[in-house]
Amino acid sequence: MSLIRLHDVSVRYDNRQILREAFFRLEPGDRAGLIGKNGSGKTTLLKLVLDQVSPDTGTVTLELGTRVGYFSQFSELDGEATITEVLEDLFHDIKAIETELAAIDAAIALDSSDGDALDRLIRRQAELFEDMDRLDGWDYRRRIDTALTTLGFSGAHRACPIDDLSGGWRNRAALAKILLERPDVLLLDEPTNFLDVAGVEWLEAWFRDFRGAAIIVSHDRKFLDTVVTRIIEVENFHLHEYPGNFAEYVVQKQFRLKTLEAQFVHESELLAFEAEGISDRREAAKAASRGLGNNLAKIKKSRVPRPVDQIVTEIYSGLHVKDVLCRVEGLGKSYGGHTLFEELSFEIRRGNRMVVLGANGSGKSTLLKVLTGEEQPDAGVVTWAKGPGFVSYNRMLEELDDADTVSHAVNALPDSLAFSATKKSVNRFLAMFQFSEADLKQKIGNLSGGQRARVAWRNAFFRGRRCCCWMSQPTTWTCPAPR
Numbered sequence: 001m002s003l004i005r006l007h008d009v010s011v012r013y014d015n016r017q018i019l020r021e022a023f024f025r026l027e028p029g030d031r032a033g034l035i036g037k038n039g040s041g042k043t044t045l046l047k048l049v050l051d052q053v054s055p056d057t058g059t060v061t062l063e064l065g066t067r068v069g070y071f072s073q074f075s076e077l078d079g080e081a082t083i084t085e086v087l088e089d090l091f092h093d094i095k096a097i098e099t100e101l102a103a104i105d106a107a108i109a110l111d112s113s114d115g116d117a118l119d120r121l122i123r124r125q126a127e128l129f130e131d132m133d134r135l136d137g138w139d140y141r142r143r144i145d146t147a148l149t150t151l152g153f154s155g156a157h158r159a160c161p162i163d164d165l166s167g168g169w170r171n172r173a174a175l176a177k178i179l180l181e182r183p184d185v186l187l188l189d190e191p192t193n194f195l196d197v198a199g200v201e202w203l204e205a206w207f208r209d210f211r212g213a214a215i216i217v218s219h220d221r222k223f224l225d226t227v228v229t230r231i232i233e234v235e236n237f238h239l240h241e242y243p244g245n246f247a248e249y250v251v252q253k254q255f256r257l258k259t260l261e262a263q264f265v266h267e268s269e270l271l272a273f274e275a276e277g278i279s280d281r282r283e284a285a286k287a288a289s290r291g292l293g294n295n296l297a298k299i300k301k302s303r304v305p306r307p308v309d310q311i312v313t314e315i316y317s318g319l320h321v322k323d324v325l326c327r328v329e330g331l332g333k334s335y336g337g338h339t340l341f342e343e344l345s346f347e348i349r350r351g352n353r354m355v356v357l358g359a360n361g362s363g364k365s366t367l368l369k370v371l372t373g374e375e376q377p378d379a380g381v382v383t384w385a386k387g388p389g390f391v392s393y394n395r396m397l398e399e400l401d402d403a404d405t406v407s408h409a410v411n412a413l414p415d416s417l418a419f420s421a422t423k424k425s426v427n428r429f430l431a432m433f434q435f436s437e438a439d440l441k442q443k444i445g446n447l448s449g450g451q452r453a454r455v456a457w458r459n460a461f462f463r464g465r466r467c468c469c470w471m472s473q474p475t476t477w478t479c480p481a482p483r
Contacts, residue, residue, distance in 0.1 A: 002027055003066050003185055003213055004049055006239075009058035011044055014446065018044050020237035022058070026185065030213045033224040033246060036234030037434060038450025042217045045234070046070065046187045049215070069183035073190045073449050075170040077162055083173040084158045087144045090180055094137035097128050104128070147176040150202040151195070152360025168194040172360075179206060186214040190449075192223050196360045219450075221246050322385045323350050326371070331380035333366055340366055344380065368392075397456035402445030406435060406455055409444060410462050433458045 004026040011018040018041040026032060034042050047053040048060050050070055062068070077086070088095070104125045108118065132138055148158060151172045157165065162173060171194050178186065192200050204226045207214075215232075218224055224231070224246035231242040231249040240256075242249040325348045332342040340363030348354065356364045369375040371382055372390055384390075400409065410430075430440070433454045444455060 001063055002061075003030075003063045004215075005059075005061040006045075006048065007059045007061070009048065009055045009060060011041070011048070011053065011055055013044070017237050019055075019234070019239075022237075022239045024232065024239050024241075026213050026215060028213055029211070030230070031207070031228045032213075032215045033228035033231045033249075034215055034217045034234070035219075035224075035231060035246075035249075038454060039448040040234040041237070042234055043073075043189055043448065045239075046189060046215065046217065049185075049187060066185055067183040068185045068187060069178045069181050070187045071175055071178045071189060071191055073171075073193065075167065075174040077170050077174040077177065080161045080163060082159055083148065083153065083162060083165075083176070084144070086162065086173070087147070087177060087180055088141075090177065091137065091140045094132065094135055094140055097131055097135075097137065101125065101128050101132075143180060144176075146202075147180060151176055151199050154361060172199075175203075179203075182210070182212065184212050186210075186212060186216075188214060189217045190219070191216065192218060192220045194360075196358070198359060324348075325350060325352075325385050327383045328371070329381050329383075331367075331370065331382065332378050333363065333370055333375070334378055335366075342379070391460050393456055393460045396459045397453065400444050400452060400456060402443065404444050405440065406442050406444060406447070407440035409455055410459055413459060413462055429461075430458065 002025040006022055006024040009022040010020045034045065036042050044053055048055060104121050107121055157169060162170060165173065175191055191203065200223060204223065207227045216228060228245055230244065231246060233240045242252045327347050329345050331344040333340045356367060358364050366375065370377050372392060444452060
């Protein structure tokens with residue numbers, strides 16, 4: 001019996017089609033990777049399952065008694081409780097058994113001559129032992145500690161009220177909670193965002209022991225390769241299924257596109273032959289109205305989209321940047337007696353593409369803040385050459401105005417490269433980020449998380465003639481194609 005069934009589902013939002021005639025089944029043990037362009041309807045599909053969105057047509061059916069757990073891109077976890085308290089509360093049944101077992105141990109330890117009472121205590125103890133085995137409750141504290149440690153929670157983070165945690169840490173806390181709940185079906189929306197390499201590897205290992213089903217929205221190709229058993233792609237409002245992991249999907253998708261292209265050529269030739277055979281203008285008009293026009297329209301819709309244009313280098317033709325942009329000497333930074341980095345020296349040179357790696361809490365974001373002057377170092381010097389500026393992708397994301405349109409957001413930037421480039425070059429550059437003419441007119445407040453990220457990414461590249469783009473997690477929320 002399928003745990004989740006979508007039958008002929010269509011959804012529209014603000015007069016925009018999201019899904020049309022969508023069919024989908026999730027069987028026990030399935031691991032479905034849900035992929036598609038930003039704004040294509042992936043999160044909408046999850047909300048359909050959660051009954052947070054109602055279909056305009058069709059049905060969404062959840063098998064009776066199925067427990068569903070949902071991890072959102074934006075954590076709704078809050079409150080004055082600590083993450084440790086929240087996670088321990090998940091095991092309240094086990095904690096109740098522990099309390100009763102402790103009381104039985106204390107009673108047995110007393111010198112009692114009542115043999116019948118002792119027998120009852122021992123029988124009850126045996127029942128509770130069986131309950132602990134059934135609930136896998138003997139090591140729940142170790143499981144909590146393993147999850148928190150692997151996700152990077154220090155002692156201070158564990159003792160901190162959830163309301164005082166940053167958004168990234170609340171997301172990690174929410175992920176730990178949903179995984180430890182072990183529902184029948186997991187709905188995970190970008191679970192690897194904000195995780196370091198160790199955290200992602202732990203999550204992959206966790207799935208090897210998970211016996212439930214899952215629908216996973218992720219842009220992490222390696223994670224999908226490791227975890228999922230099939231790929232569901234949201235494309236042109238429909239759901240297309242590909243068995244296997246992401247690597248197998250790529251091969252199957254290429255074959256499907258070639259088949260569609262061949263079909264397009266063949267049908268175009270047939271239609272051309274049919275059109276040539278219609279000599280009478282009146283008959284041609286009637287034929288077109290009967291079906292020829294409709295057939296041509298269908299063929300046009302089946303055209304395979306062209307590959308995304310590469311970055312248009314003429315946008316940057318006026319840039320004149322020195323060889324050495326920044327020199328770092330003996331840089332050091334500590335927090336509360338904990339050293340993040342020390343004696344750090346390097347140069348940032350023209351053309352460099354540098355990546356900062358490290359575990360959660362190791363100081364990656366702090367290093368970027370020190371380099372850009374948002375924080376002061378405890379030791380060392382950061383010297384920038386005259387001329388080149390820098391822009392923060394994350395700051396661009398934070399400063400997006402929900403009331404602004406996608407098009408105006410780039411044109412309103414001070415010193416935007418769009419001012420000195422041709423309109424054609426700008427439009428080709430924007431096409432790289434998969435913004436259509438209709439997308440450019442949308443309000444930013446109506447965009448998905450991935451679309452907002454692409455607006456910020458685009459703005460960062462357009463900002464100023466001499467810029468270095470500091471990007472902390474720039475591919476978060478972006479689909480594989482525009483990377």
